[in-house]
Amino acid sequence: MDTSKKKRIGSLALAGMFALSAILSGCSSSGPSKEAEPSAPSTALELKDGKYDPPVSITYLRPWGPDVKFKSGEDQDNNVHTRWAKDKLGIELKNQWVSPSTNNAFETKLRLSLASNAEMPDIISYRGEFNLVRELIETGKFVDAGELFDKYASDAWKSAVNEDPSVWYPYMQDGKRIGIPILDYAYNGDPVMWVREDWMKKFNLKAPETLSDLEVIMETFTNKDPDGNGKKDTFGLTIGFKNWINTWMSDAGWIFGAYGTMPNQWNLTADGKLEYGSVTPGAKEALATLQDWMSKGYIPEEAGVYDETKAAEEFTAGKAGIVVGPHWMPSWPLEDVKKNNPEAEYKAYPIPAGPEGKAGRHGTSNGNGVILINKDMKNPETFFTYQNYLFDHYANPPEGDEFEHGFAEGYDWVMVDGKPSTDASLTDGYAPEKYTLTFDGARIPNLSMTTLAKLAGGEEATTPFEKKINSGVPAPMLEAAKIVLDQKDIVYSQMFTGAPTMTMQMNNDILAKMEKDMFAQIIYGKTSIDAFDSFVEKWKSSGGDQITQEVNEWYQSVTSGK
Numbered sequence: 179m180d181t182s183k184k185k186r187i188g189s190l191a192l193a194g195m196f197a198l199s200a201i202l203s204g205c206s207s208s209g210p211s212k213e214a215e216p217s218a219p220s221t222a223l224e225l226k227d228g229k230y231d232p233p234v235s236i237t238y239l240r241p242w243g244p245d246v247k248f249k250s251g252e253d254q255d256n257n258v259h260t261r262w263a264k265d266k267l268g269i270e271l272k273n274q275w276v277s278p279s280t281n282n283a284f285e286t287k288l289r290l291s292l293a294s295n296a297e298m299p300d301i302i303s304y305r306g307e308f309n310l311v312r313e314l315i316e317t318g319k320f321v322d323a324g325e326l327f328d329k330y331a332s333d334a335w336k337s338a339v340n341e342d343p344s345v346w347y348p349y350m351q352d353g354k355r356i357g358i359p360i361l362d363y364a365y366n367g368d369p370v371m372w373v374r375e376d377w378m379k380k381f382n383l384k385a386p387e388t389l390s391d392l393e394v395i396m397e398t399f400t401n402k403d404p405d406g407n408g409k410k411d412t413f414g415l416t417i418g419f420k421n422w423i424n425t426w427m428s429d430a431g432w433i434f435g436a437y438g439t440m441p442n443q444w445n446l447t448a449d450g451k452l453e454y455g456s457v458t459p460g461a462k463e464a465l466a467t468l469q470d471w472m473s474k475g476y477i478p479e480e481a482g483v484y485d486e487t488k489a490a491e492e493f494t495a496g497k498a499g500i501v502v503g504p505h506w507m508p509s510w511p512l513e514d515v516k517k518n519n520p521e522a523e524y525k526a527y528p529i530p531a532g533p534e535g536k537a538g539r540h541g542t543s544n545g546n547g548v549i550l551i552n553k554d555m556k557n558p559e560t561f562f563t564y565q566n567y568l569f570d571h572y573a574n575p576p577e578g579d580e581f582e583h584g585f586a587e588g589y590d591w592v593m594v595d596g597k598p599s600t601d602a603s604l605t606d607g608y609a610p611e612k613y614t615l616t617f618d619g620a621r622i623p624n625l626s627m628t629t630l631a632k633l634a635g636g637e638e639a640t641t642p643f644e645k646k647i648n649s650g651v652p653a654p655m656l657e658a659a660k661i662v663l664d665q666k667d668i669v670y671s672q673m674f675t676g677a678p679t680m681t682m683q684m685n686n687d688i689l690a691k692m693e694k695d696m697f698a699q700i701i702y703g704k705t706s707i708d709a710f711d712s713f714v715e716k717w718k719s720s721g722g723d724q725i726t727q728e729v730n731e732w733y734q735s736v737t738s739g740k
Contacts, residue, residue, distance in 0.1 A: 223557055228567070230268030234560050237272050237299035238615055239288065241279035241306065246612045249589075258586045259613035269564055271615070274299040285310050292317060300555040303615050305360060305547030308348070312677050314550055315349065315356045321553040324355025330562035335569040338622045345545035347675045347736055360616045362546035364623035367504050368669065369429050369539050370658045372512060374499040375525040377404040386530045389436055389467070392500075396476040399499035405519075414476040416498035418489025423697060424455075424540050427503035428489030431670075432529045434464040435538020440670035442693070443540065444729055452673050452733050454726065456693055457717050462710045463532075465700045472701055482698050487511070496522065502529075505630070505658035512654075526658035528665055541671035544623040549616065561615075568620035572611070575642045582642040585610035585619065600650050630659030676736070679728035685721030692717060 224231050248257055254276050263269045277284040285307055291298075298319050304311060314320065324346065327336075338361055339345065349357030371386070377399060386392040396414025398404065404412055417423075417430040424431030424442045434441050437460035444452045455461060471477050478484070478492055490507075492498040494514035501507075505526070515522045531537040551558050575581040583598035584591035589608040591600045599605075611619035629647050633639060634656035639648040678686065696713040699705040 223560070225268075225563070228563075229266065230560065230563075233264060233268040233270050234557060235270040235272055236301060236560055236564070236615075237274050238301040238303060239274050239284075239299050240303040240615065240617070241284035242276060243279040243612075245609075247607055247609070249608065254613075257610070257613050258589055259610045262586070263564065267563060267567060269560060279306070282307075289313070298552050298554075300552050300558075301561055301615060302550040302552075303360065303547065303617065304550075305617065309678075311349065311357065311548055315351055319553060320356055320550040321555070321558065322354040322356060323358045323549065323551050326551065326558050326562070327355070327358055330559050330566070332562075332566035332570055334573065334622075335566060335620070338569065338573070338620075341623045342544045344675065344736075345543065348545070348677075349548050350676075350736075357548035357550050359545040360547035360549060360618075361544055361621045361623055362542075362618070363621055363626035364544050365542055365627045365662050365666070366506075367426050367540075367542040368662050369427075369432060369502045369529070370505055370661045371432075371527040371529060372493070372501050372503065372507060372524050372658075373527055374399070374404070374493075374515075375523040376521060377499050378525075379523075380404060385527055387528075388531050389433075389533065392530050393471075393476075396471070396500070397474070400475050404499060405496055411497065413478050413492065413498040415471070415500040415502075416484075416489045416492035417477055417481050417502075418484030418486050419481060419697070419701075420483055420485045420488075425486050427486040427501075427507070428484070429486075429502045429540070430468065431540045432502055432538065433467055434461055435529065435540075435668065435670060436467075436532025436536055437461070437463040438532075438534075438536050438538065439464070440538060440540055441697075443670070443672040444674035445670050446673050452726070452729050454722065454729075455670070456697075457714045457722065462707065465697060465710060466707045468701045469703055469707060473703055482702065494518070505627075505655055505662050508652045508654045508658070524654065526654060526661050528661050529668060537665070537668045538670050539665070539668055541669040543672070543675070547617065565616065565620065568614065568616075569622075573620040573622045574625055577642060579642070584646065600646060602650075627659055627663055630656055631663045634660040673733065674729050676732045679725060679732065681721045681724045681728055685725070689717060689720060689722060689725075692720070 223234060242254060248254075252258070254273050255271075260271050263271050275287070277287045288302075288310065292313065302314065302320075304314075327339075331339075339359065341364070345359035345361070346355050349355060349359065373386075373395070377383075378395070381398050381402065381404070383395050383398060384391065386395055399412055399414040401410070403410070416428055418425070418428040419430060422442050424434070424440060431440055431442075434455065439445060439455040439458040439460035441456040441461055441464075443455055445455045447453050468477070472479075472481075478489075478498070481489065484492075486503075490501055490503065490511055493501040494511050494517075496515060496518045501512075508524075512524055515524065529537050529539050549561075551561065555561075571579055572581045572585070584600060587593065589610045590605055591598050592604050593599070594601075594604065611617075625643065626647070629644050630651065633644065633648050633651075639645045692713065696705075696709065700707055700710060
């Protein structure tokens with residue numbers, strides 16, 4: 179994360195928990211009413227049978243990713259979703275301008291707008307660069323959205339957010355919740371271990387419960403020609419740490435978890451303090467293990483220059499027998515392994531434990547973006563009418579609801595022989611929920627993984643949400659989801675989610691480079707594992723100790739009301 183742009187944002191999230199009681203006990207209204215007075219100046223609106231008459235408009239900005247696909251004749255301002263919003267709710271959605279998410283195009287254009295003091299839209303929805311979010315918050319152009327949320331959000335939306343109230347923390351300033359967190363499915367990026375099951379069967383290997391068990395498997399996969407081509411060209415495990423060692427796919431953070439820590443994040447200790455996982459004794463033990471595995475050829479020599487996707491390609495190319503990543507990898511990219519070998523099989527296994535019985539994986543935040551509301555928006559309650567409807571009807575639709583089978587027939591679902599189907603080969607990949615202001619319509623964090631685990635346990639799909647999941651998820655993904663939930667107690671969550679502290683702004687780039695360089699040198703055996711101790715001392719004296727103090731001051735401020 180780039181932390182060098184702003185001059186003083188260390189105290190922005192310090193008073194987070196001052197508002198937590200409001201988060202937890204806010205008003206339970208199911209939507210806006212004519213009697214409620216919004217925080218921003220407003221004019222009287224008529225809401226008849228859930229629809230504004232005459233229609234109202236919401237201007238907005240959001241990045242448009244390359245995964246968003248429109249039918250011929252449709253675009254960002256005219257599509258099945260914008261027509262639905264106007265016809266159903268009397269809300270006209272208007273992009274202030276359109277920019278792609280690639281190559282920082284959206285961020286560049288928005289920063290230029292800020293620099294020229296251009297008028298901001300009613301709503302900005304964003305997922306991406308954290309510094310840009312802080313820059314937007316610091317402009318003072320956006321209202322205390324938490325106050326509006328307490329007043330106007332529906333029970334379903336409030337309940338979803340309250341599954342983890344810490345999702346507010348990154349978007350707080352002086353005790354106010356300036357941004358509303360966009361929710362994602364819980365555990366969505368938590369890793370499991372994916373293993374070539376056909377290789378396991380070939381050598382009659384048992385499931386790896388410990389790192390010692392795993393080393394037996396890696397030794398076999400590396401040196402006993404599992405692909406049968408007569409060449410020594412396979413590896414036990416593929417990882418990629420070009421970006422970070424604890425990452426979203428081709429992950430190696432679980433190796434640190436086996437020694438009681440998680441690198442490149444702030445972890446909660448037994449005494450209620452936060453510590454940086456990369457400078458702990460457990461990190462030294464994990465690096466020694468990685469150094470040993472590299473020397474034995476268990477991991478590819480190119481691991482240090484592989485990013486997450488490139489490292490995973492070692493698995494799909496049939497060169498590596500193990501890769502660690504999210505439960506959804508059967509959808510992409512694991513199935514590609516069968517392009518090279520139609521007989522290839524893979525299976526999810528739990529994260530193995532270390533020598534003292536510890537196991538650990540990194541966790542996934544329930545938050546995946548932010549909604550900012552312009553303080554000059556005349557009727558901010560109109561946005562809540564829109565988003566409440568999606569939480570009440572789309573997130574977990576009841577039987578017979580308009581969203582029972584998906585967002586729109588002919589887009590994300592079609593009728594085949596009198597039955598609804600979400601088969602991507604029949605829908606051409608159209609996904610109208612990606613047109614929404616919050617990118618995915620509305621998500622209830624715990625709903626997806628608990629549904630997957632339920633189906634994996636053999637229970638029948640009964641609700642529309644469960645039936646939709648059941649029709650489009652391969653069996654390996656179901657099994658992996660159950661493992662994720664079964665191991666939920668081994669999660670190491672990133673506990674610092676506030677704005678970069680004062681010392682982070684000045685020193686993080688130096689500290690990050692120091693860390694990356696030392697980790698790489700140790701893993702590749704260029705330096706002794708004992709060099710880790712001098713790295714830790716240098717890290718502490720180069721700002722690490724001061725950052726640790728500032729991070730803990732922030733943590734105490736946001737948890738003092740618990």
